[in-house]
Amino acid sequence: MDRIRPPRPELEYLVPYDAKDIKAEVMLAANEHPANLPGEIVEKISGWLRELRFNRYPDPMASRLRELIAEANGLEPHNVLIGNGGDELIFELLLAWGGPGRTLLDCPPTFAMYGIDAQVSGTELVRIPRGPEFEVDAEAVLARLAEGDIDVVMISQPNNPTGNLTPETVLIDILNVTDALVLVDEAYFEFSRQTMRPHMERHPNLVILRTFSKAFSLAGLRVGYVLGHEDVIRELTKVRQPYSVDSFAQWVAASVFRDRVVFQQAIRDIMRGRDTLMHGLSAIGGIEVFPSEANFVLFRVEHAAALWRDLLHNYSVLVRDFSRSAGLDDCLRVTVGSDEENDRFLSAVEDIMSHRRASEILSGTEAHVRHGTAGELGY
Secondary structure (H helix, E strand, O other), X not given: OOOOOOOOHHHOOOOOOOOOOOOOOEEOOOOOOOOOOOHHHHHHHHHHHOOOOOOOOOOOXXXXXXXXXXXXXXXXXXXXEEEOHHHHHHHHHHHHHOOOOOEEEXXXXXXXXXXXXXXXXXXXXXXXXXXXXXXXXXXXHHHHHOOOOOOEEEEEOOOOOOOOOOOHHHHHHHHHHOOOEEEEEOOOHHHHOOOOHHXXXXXXXXXXXEEOOOOOOOOOOOOEEEEOOHHXXXXXXXXXXXXXXXXXXXXXXXXXXXXXXXXXXHHHHHHHHHHHHHHHHHOOOOEEEOOOOOOEEXXXXXXXXXXXHXXXXXXXXXXXXXXXXXXXXXXXEEEOOOHHHHHHHHHHHHHHHHHHHHHHHHHHHHHHHHHHHHHHHOO
């Protein structure tokens, strides 16, 4: 046969999520923790590696990790499901509650994988744009939910990439008005200290997503989890891959979770660094900074793509460019790094913006001189 059967037609116009593996001396683009695992945890891992049975399949349900997370949240293990990062769990939610003839509602600009996974799974997508301050349009969302045909709602809390929180009262109103599965994505809740966990008992349609990638230095191992009603978790287990979280990742995540108190100072440092970035950027002329409750800061600047290139190529500082994304015109997002990385980023931005201002002044002076000379010569 000299040809191949085409893939599903729904994929024709789907653009893959591009994580971009760009290297720089200062990496502030992916909302990662700025530090590796604490030394005491690395020592435990090193000793345990000799005992790991690499030839055996992992525990398919990550039972020990489930138990630890359940206990910490006042739940039972059947209220917890572990996944290969939050991304896998988002996709599984759409495999179970989405699909052809089903509908997802999300509020862009937000995490792109919600929409991408909807397209991949054949789920219809209803988008209700956020307002000028990136707030959820509660009136429009509630009105659309009242029509009764929405199956899944996904809200990032705090929202990625904008960093703002949706008021708890709005989320409760959403839960009250619909029987749709409502995913509250709390990937950054360690930095906001806001959670919908107290409302789970009253709202069986509430599912909470969390991850080890941000606050716990485990982006490289891909471990996430959801908290939900037993019936919801049961349905998710029907569509999940049986061995998606490997033995090593399970063990490291369990070690991290048991010793999570050692991360608290680093989390406080990141929150302090976030304030440093917000104040530092606000002090630079021509930059609009948006409030953040996460481990990143979104800001708007004229010719943002040019600033992104200058930071990377002239200062080896990598941030995330959202300037061509819908609703995020001329926006860049910077992850909170170490104190040294934050200072280097701010110094680079100040340097670039100072050169811009000097160029604008020079251009204006040259134009004034040209016009003045032309007038004197009578042209």
